[in-house]
Amino acid sequence: MSRRRLPSPTQPDVLARQIQAASKVARTAAQEVRIIGGQWKRTPLPVPLAAGLRPTPARVRETLFNWLGQDLTGWRVLDAFAGSGALGLEAASRGATSVCLLERDPALARSLQALVQRLLSPGGAARTSVSVTQADALPWMAQHAARQDAPFDLVFLDPPFDEGLFESALEAATGCVPAGGWIYVEAPRELGIDALAGLRRQRHGRAGAVHFHLFQRVGEAPAAA
Secondary structure, three states: OOOOOOOOOOHHHHHHHHHHHHHHHHHHOOOOEEEOOOOOOOOOOOOOOOOOOOOOOOHHHHHHHHHHHHOOOOOOEEEOOOOOHHHHHHHHHHHOOOEEEOOOOOHHHHHHHHHHHHHOOOOOOOEEEEEEEEEOHOOOOOHHHHHOOOOEEEEOOOOOOOOOHHHHHHHHHHHOOOOOEEEEEEOOOOOOOOOOOOOOEEEEEEEOOOEEEEEEEEOOOOOOO
């Protein structure tokens, strides 16, 4: 007697469950995180109440900066979906020469600006330049990639999980880093080893429903559209 095989879940079904799990993480996220290294170590960062805002937790940031090295002196960094600013400000705390925080939500951008002003106030011992720009990350990165000057050594990508921006964000970010430059991305699923031409996946980890990856540019970036 043959057994009836149940249909396997389709890829969209699997992705929907992954996004749902990650959204649950966002809903239960802490309303404050702390910088874990560098000149601003232990400084609290407020996490505003905003739909889908899911700051990178301390244990993931610790792993990431173990991968990158603890000292980012001289690095130029872009935090393309800044949100709470936890990733970009962690890089600034660790000596990055310049950090650009991009955030399209006006209220979050204002919150980031106030936070940056506080951190860079007299007596803050800042050794870095931090700017906040209200902008949509994808066209902003595409515009800078078109200049072909690869203005950043490291790009952080933590886009909203329900918008499916991972591959397009990776493509846009690739044009913003030189050969040897780094791109970090969080997603609700594991991104392939060969996610995009010109990139090599060097590291991958998982924390609950969130997958985090570190890619390095090894070749020419795709031509800007």
